[in-house]
Amino acid sequence: METYELNKIVNFETYPVCNMLRLLLIDKTTKRNIIWATKSYEYLGDKYSEKKHLTEEAILGIDPVDLQPRVSKSLSQQEERTRKKAEVFTPSWICNKMNNHCDAEWFGREGVFNTEIEQNWIVNPETIHFDDKHTWNKYVDSKRLEITCGEAPYIVSRYDAATGERIPIYRRIGILDRKLRVVGENTDTEVDWLKWVIRAYQSVYGYEFQGDNLLIARINLLVTFVDYMQDKWNRVPTETELKKLTNIICWNLWQMDGLTGTIPYGKLAESQYQISLFDFVIDEMKSEDMAVDCRIFNWRSKESITYNSMKRGT
Template structure:
């Protein structure tokens, strides 16, 4: 008999041991590098992209892959959200990679600007307060202007560059304080899409209604993208999107999804949150000329095997789309 998953979603740091136990192969999928896998023909993982973990041995050097065994078992818990890292490490990452995370209230304010411009009105999801908080529109009471369709909003494509733990896309917790944010008060771009899906899809728990919810949930996941250089951030961001999917599933249906219901979302997440040198559009560590400089000089690009691939989705069940090079999007090809 198929069983629902079980995981404590009320913590900011979900252990890789817990994730690996949800179903076989889940952690592998969250660690996969789709570009390397495509060109090598075999499963390849994201790399550490930092020497922060090299004290643990050769397998933790910045150019080595993050395999499941390196972050589970006796190694479980070594990857932590930035707020739980020690102060010295946070400082060094800021100096080395300009890693600075944004408070939730700023993410909310900037996301509101996007929505205000798109909808042509303010306060669709929340109202900002003077004390750097916000008041969310009550559950089920979001009003979409008459000339707009919630489905249009769900389909909007959004990208968070140098995404870290993806606080602009999802907001399970404030990345600067560690404070858990209740589902109805979340402010990420993906959170907002899920709020609309939960409000406007049918609530009777029939197979047909749940299938419709999953279809729109997958469409929402397919619409948001993010990249980062450092492998631990890529994993944390992917985990955050997966747990957000679970959170809103529970909010809609009152229970955890079945294990099988996570396979398609994880596939999409592993494509849409990827590891990349944002200046070059390549896998981290490839020497060359920055992307914008190459474009202005009309220079040839790197070898295909180093240029990061993403997926342009056109189908939800099963997820399907076209592999495209990120640099071609920037170059309008």
Template sequence: MRNDIQLLELLLKDQSLSLPNENTYISWATDDYCVTDEMGDNSPFAFNAQITPELISSHPDLIQPRIKKQPSMQTSRSKSRAEVFTPAWICNAQNNLVDEQWFGRKDVFNTEYINEEGEHRWLTSKPPIVFPAKRSWMSYVRARRMEITCGEGPYLISRYDATTGRLIPISERIGMLDRKFRIINENTPSEPTKANKRQWIRKAYQALQSIYGFDSQGDNVFLTRESLFLSFCEYYTERWHRHPHRDAVLKAAEIISWNIWQMDGLNFNVPNSDHYAVIMEWHNTEPLSGKKMTYKDIV
């Protein structure tokens, strides 16, 4: 994926600053990547520099999750940015509280427990999710969810535990988007016809359109976007036993590039600029359409 320039153009795009025929990309907004560089402000890794598709494709291993960063960088980011990552079990517990309010009952998607080693775990519920009388499964899929200062997006998507790096199987994932994909799978036909695949992917787009998040640091924005994108591909592949078509993945990436944005949460600006961050209130999936608005206007 990190060698795919067309895809990177979307997953690195700053929708708040880009013009119709001229892309602007998210910036580093951190000095972590230029500490050994001698080019100063002209460095492609400088604080204000854009993270370009060519830079990532030529350095595919450069941006890594926090767990794989050097301990000194982890400490520095915690001190300077108050960057603290949350274990998956806590994300699960808090997401469960949100769903408890929405469904009006506990343990909808899983049951939390502590094992003999004192580790927090969860047991995924097996039966299909039952919905309250006055709420439909599509109202859950469309329900908007947002993670502020999202880091790597552990509340939104749970491909791995952000604090340990442990990969989490699809059947055990606990993120907000993961739960929506489960609901879609349980309520749409699984026979691999063209019509069924089209229906599933429309619902998947709507799920993506409902998931929002922001962070000030460019590497975190990219990592969250990448996790959402890879999860979309993984759920499609698990469902249909084939990879999604090119048009489908580009459409998913475009949605994600709007819904996960770079912003300073203190002033609602794009870092290093006087521009307010712009987001999308989605109206349709075919074709993609919605209303652009500044984040400041909705808080």
């Protein structure tokens, strides 16, 4: 069995991140890697400039402290990113309050997963109750989107984004955390558990402009999968299981300019123009001057669509 131990909030050199790092960097729209889309690392050299792609070599070649969640960055970096990209801390208690509000709308009652007490919460220790109209399967399949997701604190809550404090599984409050709790309470075999965990991952979406944030968000979802499997079945996922979940994560958490629905800066970076006949060629790539619409995946119909077409309902 592989050793799973994270000494930092994000560790690129240990399981499961080191196993999946190459895949975690893929942009499903362009079929290239995501780009930095931030000037925070330009002092390290040309390959860290904002329009260059994140690569395994670049990531593993810098001090791991430089590529950590926002709470670990220097105050000057935090202020700069807040000023330029409106990047903010979202404490877990606020994420919890907003997710509770969404769940109250869905269930038709308050306090389903926990009860808020000022800037804290008491976990509901009872199995979550569902009725004939609001079944647990429908809850797991219900689609949720975190816009400008940053490190995805509304989707998963491995740590408090404001303090960096780790949150144990039983107290986690993310959208996906809640779905995974429900799956754990309503399945008895590994096969059924994994089937519905996959559906839970297929139901949560998020987009982010800055590449470092997006990578951390993807890692947070992947490590969350490992956490829940260890907690439920006392084992870590296989390479095949990790690859399957990573593929879903990279489709559902994508890099996008939220104002335009296109990839950052609108069109492909220069190094992206070498397109293989075997690659997925997008219609928008007919002209270098055309903006490239971001694509997402509909897991029920098994087809990719553009985010903009989804917004238009076409």
